Amino acid sequence: MSTVIPIRAETSGCTDVVPLVERGQREVFCGLTGIIWLHRKIQDAFFLVVGSRTCAHLIQSAAGVMIFAEPRFGTAIIDERDLAGLADVHEELDRVVQQLLARRPDIRLLFLVGSCPSEVIKLDLSRAAERQNQIHQPAVRVLNYSGSGIETTFTQGEDACLAAMVPGLPSPAATALSNETAPALMVVGTLADVVEDQLRNLLERMGLQVSFFPPRNSQTMPAVGPHTRFLLAQPFLADTARALQARGAQHLPAVFPLGVEGTTAWLQAAATEFGVTPEVFEQATAAPRQRAEKALAVQRDMLQGQRIFFFPDSQLEIPLARFVHRELGMDLVEVGTPYLHRQHMAAELAWLPAGTRISEGQDVDRQLDRCLADAPDLVVCGLGLANPLEAQGITTKWAIELVFTPIQGYEQAADLAGLFSRPLKRRLKLAA
Numbered sequence: 483m484s485t486v487i488p489i490r491a492e493t494s495g496c497t498d499v500v501p502l503v504e505r506g507q508r509e510v511f512c513g514l515t516g517i518i519w520l521h522r523k524i525q526d527a528f529f530l531v532v533g534s535r536t537c538a539h540l541i542q543s544a545a546g547v548m549i550f551a552e553p554r555f556g557t558a559i560i561d562e563r564d565l566a567g568l569a570d571v572h573e574e575l576d577r578v579v580q581q582l583l584a585r586r587p588d589i590r591l592l593f594l595v596g597s598c599p600s601e602v603i604k605l606d607l608s609r610a611a612e613r614q615n616q617i618h619q620p621a622v623r624v625l626n627y628s629g630s631g632i633e634t635t636f637t638q639g640e641d642a643c644l645a646a647m648v649p650g651l652p653s654p655a656a657t658a659l660s661n662e663t664a665p666a667l668m669v670v671g672t673l674a675d676v677v678e679d680q681l682r683n684l685l686e687r688m689g690l691q692v693s694f695f696p697p698r699n700s701q702t703m704p705a706v707g708p709h710t711r712f713l714l715a716q717p718f719l720a721d722t723a724r725a726l727q728a729r730g731a732q733h734l735p736a737v738f739p740l741g742v743e744g745t746t747a748w749l750q751a752a753a754t755e756f757g758v759t760p761e762v763f764e765q766a767t768a769a770p771r772q773r774a775e776k777a778l779a780v781q782r783d784m785l786q787g788q789r790i791f792f793f794p795d796s797q798l799e800i801p802l803a804r805f806v807h808r809e810l811g812m813d814l815v816e817v818g819t820p821y822l823h824r825q826h827m828a829a830e831l832a833w834l835p836a837g838t839r840i841s842e843g844q845d846v847d848r849q850l851d852r853c854l855a856d857a858p859d860l861v862v863c864g865l866g867l868a869n870p871l872e873a874q875g876i877t878t879k880w881a882i883e884l885v886f887t888p889i890q891g892y893e894q895a896a897d898l899a900g901l902f903s904r905p906l907k908r909r910l911k912l913a914a
């Protein structure tokens with residue numbers, strides 16, 4: 483019998499860490515950015531940003547790659563108006579939606595996405611969504627959430643979007659014989675389709691049925707209720723998790739599926755909950771796990787002992803730090819995160835080396851000073867900080883790439899490591 487599950491014994495690591503809390507100027511994208519990956523996932527949805535020309539510009543340039551596709555996002559531009567003009571704005575919005583839906587009958591789910599210009603803040607978008615629902619039901623469902631830079635950093639846009647969908651998820655149909663439904667697994671968080679397929683395959687090989695939220699199509703929303711056990715696939719979904727728990731669902735605490743060890747532990751959390759035997763678990767995971775370990779070893783040679791500094795950006799920082807330290811042997815100089823959700827991060831913090839410098843929030847000037855004084859080999863940061871740091875001779879990696887690239891699961895572990903080794907290789911070549 484093989485029971486090899488390559489997870490090192492738990493230590494308390496950074497469980498009781500007191501982070502350096504900073505509340506100063508931040509350098510991050512707003513929550514509108516989430517539309518870039520959300521619109522690719524839910525294929526019959528449309529994201530209508532209610533905002534300014536700045537918002538339209540951000541979305542257009544960030545999603546420039548989609549130029550050949552029929553876009554599933556747009557901006558209703560609200561120009562400067564006073565309160566007296568707001569009635570017209572509602573009418574205008576109704577007209578824009580009407581035109582959009584007439585032109586695009588494939589849209590079944592429409593999101594009105596709020597932004598931060600003061601004209602938009604004055605608008606009650608939930609009322610607007612309610613009104614639109616009355617007009618367009620049952621063909622189209624209209625929801626609203628905020629992607630405003632005042633309220634959200636860039637990955638929180640996804641959290642707000644998913645949380646807005648939760649109240650509308652169907653309840654499970656009770657079985658014919660009882661009011662109870664068997665426990666069911668739900669994976670929560672937007673994943674690239676290729677990653678979703680791989681994880682589904684692994685879980686099904688353990689005999690587990692799994693639903694993914696968000697789904698690829700709004701007509702196949704998963705049911706949620708007290709029978710639901712959910713695993714988070716992304717670390718930035720605090721509001722979504724809370725909304726699911728309000729529907730009775732139970733969160734399965736786990737590290738996130740980044741790296742070989744992380745993916746194994748994440749799968750193990752589901753296996754344990756559903757009583758999968760160690761033999762079945764081993765059979766399902768051994769081959770992809772060993773392949774991934776081999777591929778990772780090549781990257782480790784390059785990254786071992788390199789010092790890395792994370793600026794707070796995507797909320798992926800703590801799981802990434804755990805991965806690069808434990809599986810690639812990198813040294814953690816500072817790990818910044820926009821928010822520290824202790825409950826969702828508990829397993830991750832336990833796996834960080836004790837004494838890691840963790841910062842929460844940002845005071846960008848002070849953090850830059852610390853970073854320059856520490857002179858790390860690699861810095862993971864937002865686009866706005868990369869150029870100034872590169873100009874000072876520091877090698878950088880854009881945090882946003884780690885969100886746009888499929889990085890979860892066994893097959894992606896080496897690619898994820900490659901995202902860290904590539905800038906270092908480039909720097910070496912330039913220096914040669």
Ligand code: SF4
Binds near residue numbers: 599631
């Ligand atoms: Fe800028 Fe706010 Fe629009 Fe985001 S929502 S692009 S921060 S104006």
